[in-house]
Amino acid sequence: MDGGALLSVPDRDLSAARMKVSRAAWAAKYYRTFDHDAVLRIAEAVAKAGNEKAADYADWAVRETGYGVVEHKTIKNRLCTHDLLDYYRDLDLTAPRVDHDRKIIEIPKPAGVVFALAPVTNPVATVYYKAMLAILSRNAIVLSPHPFAKACSADAARHLAAAAEAAGAPSGLIQCVEEPSVPLVKDIMASDKINVIMATGGNAMVRAAYSSGNPALGVGSGNAVAYVDPSANVDAAAKCLVDSKSFDNAILCTNESIVLTLEENRGNVERALRTAGAHICNDADTDRLRDYLWTGKGFNTEAIGKSATWIADKAGIRVNPATRILVPVVPRPGQDDLLFQEKLCPVLTLTAAVDFQQAITFAKHCATRGAGHSAAFHGTDNARLVAYSQAMPVYRVVVNVPCSQGAAGFSTYLPPSFMIGTGYAGRSSVGENVGPQHLVHWTRIAFGRDVPADLDGIDLSGTMHTPAPAPTQPQLQPTASAPAVDKDELRQLILQELRSLRGST
Amino acid sequence: MFNYGYFSFDSKEALLEKAAEYWNPGKVSFWKDAGTPMVIDRREGYYLHDMSGKRLIDLHLNGGTYNFGHRHRELVDVLKSGLDYFDMGNHWFPSVARAAFAEKLVKTAPHMKYAVFGAGGAEAVEIAIKTARYATKRKKIISIIKGYHGHSGLSVATGDERFTKIFLADRPDEFIQVPFNDADALERELKKGDVAAFIIETIPATYGFPLPHDGYLKTCQDLCHKYGAKFISDEVQTGLMRTGVMWGWQGYGLTPDIFVCGKGLGGGIYPISACLVNEECGQWQIEDGAAHISTSGGSELGCLVGHHVIEMLQRPEVVSNIDFVANFFAQSMAEMMARHSDIFCGVRQRGVVLGLEFDHPEGAVAVSRALYENGVWAIFSSLDKRVLQFKPGVVKDVDLCQEIMDRFDAAMPRARQLLKTSRRIA
Ligand SMILES: Cc1ncc(COP(=O)(O)O)c(C=O)c1O
Numbered sequence: 045m046d047g048g049a050l051l052s053v054p055d056r057d058l059s060a061a062r063m064k065v066s067r068a069a070w071a072a073k074y075y076r077t078f079d080h081d082a083v084l085r086i087a088e089a090v091a092k093a094g095n096e097k098a099a100d101y102a103d104w105a106v107r108e109t110g111y112g113v114v115e116h117k118t119i120k121n122r123l124c125t126h127d128l129l130d131y132y133r134d135l136d137l138t139a140p141r142v143d144h145d146r147k148i149i150e151i152p153k154p155a156g157v158v159f160a161l162a163p164v165t166n167p168v169a170t171v172y173y174k175a176m177l178a179i180l181s182r183n184a185i186v187l188s189p190h191p192f193a194k195a196c197s198a199d200a201a202r203h204l205a206a207a208a209e210a211a212g213a214p215s216g217l218i219q220c221v222e223e224p225s226v227p228l229v230k231d232i233m234a235s236d237k238i239n240v241i242m243a244t245g246g247n248a249m250v251r252a253a254y255s256s257g258n259p260a261l262g263v264g265s266g267n268a269v270a271y272v273d274p275s276a277n278v279d280a281a282a283k284c285l286v287d288s289k290s291f292d293n294a295i296l297c298t299n300e301s302i303v304l305t306l307e308e309n310r311g312n313v314e315r316a317l318r319t320a321g322a323h324i325c326n327d328a329d330t331d332r333l334r335d336y337l338w339t340g341k342g343f344n345t346e347a348i349g350k351s352a353t354w355i356a357d358k359a360g361i362r363v364n365p366a367t368r369i370l371v372p373v374v375p376r377p378g379q380d381d382l383l384f385q386e387k388l389c390p391v392l393t394l395t396a397a398v399d400f401q402q403a404i405t406f407a408k409h410c411a412t413r414g415a416g417h418s419a420a421f422h423g424t425d426n427a428r429l430v431a432y433s434q435a436m437p438v439y440r441v442v443v444n445v446p447c448s449q450g451a452a453g454f455s456t457y458l459p460p461s462f463m464i465g466t467g468y469a470g471r472s473s474v475g476e477n478v479g480p481q482h483l484v485h486w487t488r489i490a491f492g493r494d495v496p497a498d499l500d501g502i503d504l505s506g507t508m509h510t511p512a513p514a515p516t517q518p519q520l521q522p523t524a525s526a527p528a529v530d531k532d533e534l535r536q537l538i539l540q541e542l543r544s545l546r547g548s549t
Numbered sequence: 550m551f552n553y554g555y556f557s558f559d560s561k562e563a564l565l566e567k568a569a570e571y572w573n574p575g576k577v578s579f580w581k582d583a584g585t586p587m588v589i590d591r592r593e594g595y596y597l598h599d600m601s602g603k604r605l606i607d608l609h610l611n612g613g614t615y616n617f618g619h620r621h622r623e624l625v626d627v628l629k630s631g632l633d634y635f636d637m638g639n640h641w642f643p644s645v646a647r648a649a650f651a652e653k654l655v656k657t658a659p660h661m662k663y664a665v666f667g668a669g670g671a672e673a674v675e676i677a678i679k680t681a682r683y684a685t686k687r688k689k690i691i692s693i694i695k696g697y698h699g700h701s702g703l704s705v706a707t708g709d710e711r712f713t714k715i716f717l718a719d720r721p722d723e724f725i726q727v728p729f730n731d732a733d734a735l736e737r738e739l740k741k742g743d744v745a746a747f748i749i750e751t752i753p754a755t756y757g758f759p760l761p762h763d764g765y766l767k768t769c770q771d772l773c774h775k776y777g778a779k780f781i782s783d784e785v786q787t788g789l790m791r792t793g794v795m796w797g798w799q800g801y802g803l804t805p806d807i808f809v810c811g812k813g814l815g816g817g818i819y820p821i822s823a824c825l826v827n828e829e830c831g832q833w834q835i836e837d838g839a840a841h842i843s844t845s846g847g848s849e850l851g852c853l854v855g856h857h858v859i860e861m862l863q864r865p866e867v868v869s870n871i872d873f874v875a876n877f878f879a880q881s882m883a884e885m886m887a888r889h890s891d892i893f894c895g896v897r898q899r900g901v902v903l904g905l906e907f908d909h910p911e912g913a914v915a916v917s918r919a920l921y922e923n924g925v926w927a928i929f930s931s932l933d934k935r936v937l938q939f940k941p942g943v944v945k946d947v948d949l950c951q952e953i954m955d956r957f958d959a960a961m962p963r964a965r966q967l968l969k970t971s972r973r974i975a
Contacts, residue, residue, distance in 0.1 A: 051634050051853075054626040063866030069947045070873040216869060237946070 057223040058231060061186070065237045067216035068157045068184035074214040076154045076182050079508045080138040086211045087179045090218075091125040093207030094172045097200075098122045101168040104196040109164050111349025116292035117169065120462075123453070124172035128460045131453070132180050137484045140504040147491040149499060151507050154182040155483045156239035159232055161253070163245040165295045165349065165388065166462055167193030171200045173462040174242055175218050179208065180480035186238070187220040188229050190245065198222050212511060233258060240483065244463055254471070261478055263463050264470035266297040267386040267414030268447050269407040271432055272305040272313055273400075273423025280444065281422035282316035288420075288446030289392045290321070290368040295349040298418050298440075298451035298464060301386050302393045302410055304377065304403055310396040314373075321368035322392070323352065329361045330372035330383070333391065336360070338382045352390040377406035384410055400428060404435045411436050416470020418442065418451035437469040439476065453477060551590070551600065561588055561600040584918040587926065592619035595942055595949060597926060606953055608920075608927040610940045612754060612786045616813035617861065618942050624816040624854060624861075631853040638849035640842060650852035653859050654823055657795050660804050662828040666847025668820045670785040670811030671699025674748070676824040676841055677807045678703045681746035681779040683840075684806075684830040689744045691778075693729040695932045697755035698748060698783050707748055709932060729759060732768040739776035746779040746807070747772075751797030754786040757913075757936025758897045758904030766801045773806075779830060782808040785822075786902070789813045790862045790871055790943055793900035800899070806830050814855045821851030862943070871943050874950060875900050878941060881954045889961045892916075892968060903939040904930065909968050913937035919964035923956045 078086075102117035141150040158178050162170040171187055178185035189197030201220030208217055221228065229249070233241055233256040243253035243262035250262040272281050285303055305313045314324050325333060336359035337344050347355050352370050356363040361370070369390040374381045376395070383393040397403035411419060418440040421429050433441040440458065442450035453460035459477040467475025474482055491497040551558045558564040565588070569577040580586050587605070591598040595618045597605045607615060617624060631646075638644050651664040665680075667673045678690055692698065692707035699705065705712050706724040713719035725744075727734040738744060747769060752758050773780040782805035787797030789810065794800045798808065807830055811822030833840050861867060875898070882896045882905065895906030907913055913929035916937050920927055930936045941950065 052626075052630045054623045054630075059623050059861075060864065060866055063864065063870065063944070066944065066946045067866055067869050067873070070870070070877075073947045073951075215872075 055228070057221070057225065058228050060223075061188075061221045061228055061232055062235070062237075064186050064216075064219045064221065065157060065159070065232060065235060068186050068219060069237060071214040071216035072154065072156045072184035074511070075184060075217055076156070077508045078138065078182055078511050080136050082212060082511050083138055083180065083182060084133065086208050086213045087129050087176060089207045089211035090176060090179055090204050091129045094176075094200075094204055095122055095125040097203060098125065101196055101200050104199070105167050105193060108196050109167060109193050109349070111165060112292040112295045113351075117166075119454075120166060120169040120292065120296075121172055123460050124169050124176060124462065128173065128176050129180075131460055132480055135180075135479075135481065137181050137480055138508055140507055141486075142499050142502075142504075144499055147493070147497050147499065149489040149502065149504070150486040151489070151504070152182075152484050152486055155259075155485070156183060157237065158183045158185040158240055158242055158483060159235075159238040159258075160185055160187050160242040161229065161245050161249060162187055162189045162193070162197050164190035164193045165297075166244075167197045168200045170244060170462045171197050171220070172204070173460075175201065175204050175208075177242075177478070177480045177483060178218070179213070181483035183239075183483050184214075184217045185219070186232070187218075188224045188232065189220060191224050194222065194224055230256070233260075242463060242478070250472075259473075261463065261465070261474050261482055262472050263297075263474075263478070264416060264466040264472060265386055265414055266299075266417035266464070266466075267301045267384075267410060268298060268418045268420060268438075268451070269302045269304055269410050269436075270300040270420035270422065270447060271403060271407055272303060272309065273421070273425050273428055274306055274309045275425040275428075276422040276444070278309070278312045278316040279319065282313065282320040282322070284420075284422065284444065284446045285317065285392060286320040286322055286368050288448040288450075289390050290352065291446065291448045293349045293351055294369075294390045294448070295388050296448045296452060297386075297388075297414075299388070299448040300392055300420060301414070302384055302395065303371075304407055304410075305394075305396050306400065306403060307396045307398055310394070313394065313396075314371075317369075317371055317394070321366060322371045323356065323361070323363040323367040323369070324394070325361065325370060325372045327373075329359075330374070332359045332361055333370060333372045334381075334383055337387065337389075337391065343385070343387070347389045347391075350389055355389060355391065377402070384413075386414055400431075404432060407432070408435050408437065411438055414438075414470075416466030416468070416472060416475065417464060418447055420445070420447040420450070439465060439467050439469070451477075564588055564600065583914060585921040585926075587921070594618045594621075595945060603924070605921065605924055605926040606949065606956070608925060608939055608941060608953065610813075610942055611817070612812050612938075613789060613791050613940065614812040614815075615817040616789055616791065616943050617816060617858070618944065619817060621816060621944075624818055624857060627857045628816075628818050628850060628854055631850045635849040635853065637845060638847075640844055640847065641839075644849055644852075646849040646852035646856070647847050650847075650856045653856050654825060657859060658808070658825055660827060661808075661825040663826050663831040663834055665824045665826065665831075665834070665841065666852070667811070667822040667824065667843055668845040668848070668851070669699070670783075670809065670822050671701040671704040672843060672846060673785070673809035673811055673822040673824040674698045674704035674707075674783065675701055677748065677781045677783075677809050677826075678707075678746065679841060680807055680824065680826050680830050680833065681781060683833045684779060685745045685777060687743050687745040687778070688723050689725060689738075689741075690723065691725045691727060691735060691738050691744055691747045693749055693753060693756075694726045695729065695756040696726070696749065696753055697932065698750075698785075729753060729756065730762050730765050732765060732772060735769055736772050736776075739772055739778055742776060744773075744776065744778040746781050748781040748783060750783040750785070751787040751792065751801060752897075752899060752902055754902075754938065755930055755932050757906075757930035757933035758899075758902055758938065759933075760897050760899065761801070766798070766803055770803050770805065779806040781805060784808050784810045785812050789858070790868070791900055791902050791940075793871060793875060795859075795862065797899075814858060815851050816854045816858045819848070819851045819854045820845070821848065821855045822846075823855070867943055870945075871901060873947070874941050874943070874945050877947070877950050878903060878939075881950075885954065885957060885961075888958070889965075892961070892965055897936075901941045901943060903941075905937040905939050907935055907937065907964075907968075909971070910935060911971060912968060915967035915971060916960070916964045919960040919967055920957065922963060923960040925953060925956050925960070
């Protein structure tokens, strides 16, 4: 007998994924009225659990995908635990808000079931990040990892789910598809049982999310330009660029793709970059690098997330073993050089414009390839900073910091995020760093302008409650026994219910 | 016009006339009189559509036959793929589907040895009773008063006299009945030393799901063994995860010598039933493998579907959903009882098996009708009309469950009104 089955078998993974969505809907039903303390308790537990295993999962992710640097992935994972929680701790998305002046009361309504994609580039950080956002916004989440990172993503999700449940979250609040595939993801994205999609990944996937018929928060790819003005401290700027571009081997969409300066400053920038650990390519090296990175079929995926020395070796460029990034040089800022496209590896293309006006024009054009994303500005000339920011079709311009980390909220006060909203310029519904507030809508109770209304006299306590223990299911075993509710228990339940009814009126 | 290609009917009324003329006038008029004159036309998921176009949420599920809902798309795919390769098969010969399914079933109940297949629940009960008689060389079978195990020769004899007398099928000297939850009564019969088996449903469905007292079932099983009789568990309605575990007896710490299952085993799309027997009871299969034969029993298509049904029921996501559904209805029914305590007086529940008690001898008939008018189909217990059988399926989702409770609440005033008029008539 050959290996093929004689009968066709329904897609087991797809039906398991559909059932996960149903389970999530149950969890969301119970979780949507948890109060802020209960939410923070769960978030705290999940942050702690995530932090404890940040390094293990970083290691696992690098092993499984071959992308990035363990130490840096650890930092990324950590960012999504306590840092993220601290950032949002005081953002209460659970209690109604009362605006006496405008006579409006707002009641938060979580989305329900979030279906979230986790890309291969940040397979664990994204799981951490999206799970935390779901928890903080009182939503349930079903994650779908990238097929090349499914083991580490799914394990991380299980780890967080266990911590959440132990802290009182309903069973099924955090789940992960175990065997993802494109048809499965498309099927679930189009399901009327999910309430919002958080799409991160390749452009095709993000477009599919927007075409699914469901509300989606999708983000596009980046192609960040870093402009180094002659007013910059060039050594500090170069250090930022090298730190940023080598961070996790440039596997963040916020990493710089191009460093742009003015002709007069190019020599300075080259020297400073070299000092900071960059290998500045001569013409021949630049050509080798271009030939290696772009094959007939587009960007050479084997280079993604690899180190500078690894890539140099493959491209046939001799470099110092301490080299942290490769800098090909394209002397004139033209439109067509492939080296001006996005590169998720530590390769940063240097170019120079004749004057600031040309710099802006070029930067703008480059940014249309990563529209809505991020850019960096190095310098102290604030007039130029404003002109640059006004001209660039991006929603973040970070100043005198590494863009990889800065735009994602590591070294700036931007919200820590692994979803960098690319807004209308980048064909997305959201232009900010995505946070839990994007997963909640509010019911607004509005009184007439001229009609007297006593907003203080309104009891809003019924909109949330300290959670009852009922819906948690400690183990998910096929032999788990369902509750037998006998009459006495029922009577107890009724009494409790009556008491709580009385309490709330 | 209802044109089905093979046959057509002008209207629902025309169909009802034909059905009464050629099929079963008693059943046709019964449902008309009950105020629930349903003729199921389209069906999908947990929804039924009456020929009138009225949509009903199915909480009857034919006793768990539609555990996964109607025409569950995965099960339909399984059957369709089976039809490209198998047919019913030849019951005389070993077959891949039967062997695989038998193994799958036996593995769910490790103390069992063989699975013997039938096409319906009653047939599986026949096999069980014959097996017990073979193993003990005794004839008497004890069941509970108001027990129900099917309508075939031996199975019907275990049941209510309403179903036996009419066909002169009662056999009082071989089939004895004792009250439910009364182990002493059982012992008095067992003591006589001539009993082959005691057959009981873990929770008697047709009797309105009265819950066994603590320890009752275990005591019955121990008593059977003490007096050399076999303990038969009828899992036709309580099996297949409906009480939260694969087989109801598992939740009561029992190890029946024989148990039967049917209904939902075929996913509601291909009839199949099974009788599982332990090694001692299964000896007849060695002595004479053809001692029991059934052309449509254990058809290969049914085995294929049943195999998949068991696999689906074992998925962690399904198990979890059952817990959610069970918890939801426990809480919601408690609330509902508090709101309508004048008529709604009790809930019997284990897993997704619920019996709702109403404070009137025909209370569940009125509630069934009121629910029907509000788009929910749930049937009263034929042997205790105070109790409504309320049987959610294992993959019901949260929105549907909530909708059921909303409709339930809306139906209560109508039920109250119906009960008032029936009290006046009574
Ligand atoms: C507990 C029990 N046993 C046996 C049967 C008989 O099954 P069938 O109608 O498939 O013969 C039924 C049917 O309702 C049942 O509920």
